[in-house]
Amino acid sequence: MSLPSALGHEHPIGMAHRGSGLLWPENTMVAFQGAVDLGYRYLETDLQITRDGILVTIHDDTVDRTTDGTGFVSDYSLEELRTLDAGYRFERDGDYRHRGQGVQVPTLEELATTYPDGVFTLDLKSDGMEAALVELIRRLDLWDRVIVGSFSGSRLRRFRSLVDRPVAISAGPAEILRFLTAARTNLPYRPRADSFQVPVKDRGITIVAPRTVRAAKRLGVPLIVWTINHPAEMEELLDLGVDGLITDRPDLLRTLLAERRGNTNRKEPHGG
Structure with a gap:
């Protein structure tokens, strides 16, 4: 099968998970800009929707963990949400350096328009945002620039x-369960997705193994693994032949991919 444009770049693809929640305040423009500065085009993020129907990039359904506010994202208007400090909770090496620096919760539209060459992996975290997402994709012509996923089959x-x-x-x-069953039993299977984005293991079950990597390649569906933050595991998975890695340490993945390509000055971590 031919790959959609959003997945048609040279593999392996490197994706910056929430921009990088280990290096910068997750899912903020500070984090996304940090990943872009490292050469990343693929940015993974999470979507919630405000009371007034605006898609914003924040993982949790509440603001408590990542801002100085409390309560559900869906109870805030965008204007109200913009008053919160999205850098308040971020700590690195004992330093809360992003507090009081004007870091806000971004909108998806802000993210997409700021990086016109970006490709965005979007995780739909709550119900009721599907129509708003389709409207935004249509208005900004993002058809070839998004990869849409969710842990909820009904949302998809x-x-x-x-x-x-x-x-x-x-x-x-x-x-994913249908894919794994087919990979292990050699039963006929026709994929109804354009990528498999999976952890190495889930609830004690190994997902990423030589058999499943080979099965995905036979199907022509990229197998992209999350969330990989240690160079040794990155190297092992790349040697196995996975098509991409999602990481909180885009700096380490960038260095590793450049070394594997024999050019430590290479900027693009995904080759796209």
Whole structure:
């Protein structure tokens, strides 16, 4: 099968997870800019929706863990959400250096328009945002610049039902289970997703193994692994032949990929 444009770049693809929540305040423009400065084009982020229907890049359904506020994202208007300090909770080496620096919760539109060459892996974290996402994709012409996924199969089905053009979809849990069953039993299987984004293991079950890597390659569906932060594990998975890695340490992955390509000055970690 031919790959959607969003996944059609040279593999392995490096994706910056939430920009990088270990290096900068996660899912903020500070984090996304840090990843872009390292050469990343692929940015992974999470979506919630405000009370007034605006898609914002924040992982949790509450603001408590990552800002100086409390309460559900869906109870805030965008204007209210913008008053919170999204750098307040971030700590690195005992230093809260991003507090009081004007770091805000971004909108998805801000992210997409700031990086017109970016490709965005979007994790739909709550119900009720599917129509707003389709409207934004259509208005900004993001069809070839997003990969949409969710741990909720019902959200993915609602999203699919609303789109009127091809857009890259990452497999939900049920689709991944069907893939794993087919890989282990050699049963016929036709993928209904454009990528498999998976952990190495889930609840004691090994997902990423030579058999599943070979099966994904036979299907022509990229197998992208999350969330890999240690160089030794990065190296092991790349040697296994996975198509991409999602990481909180885009700095370490960039160095490793450059070394593997024999050019430590290479900027683009994904080759795209």
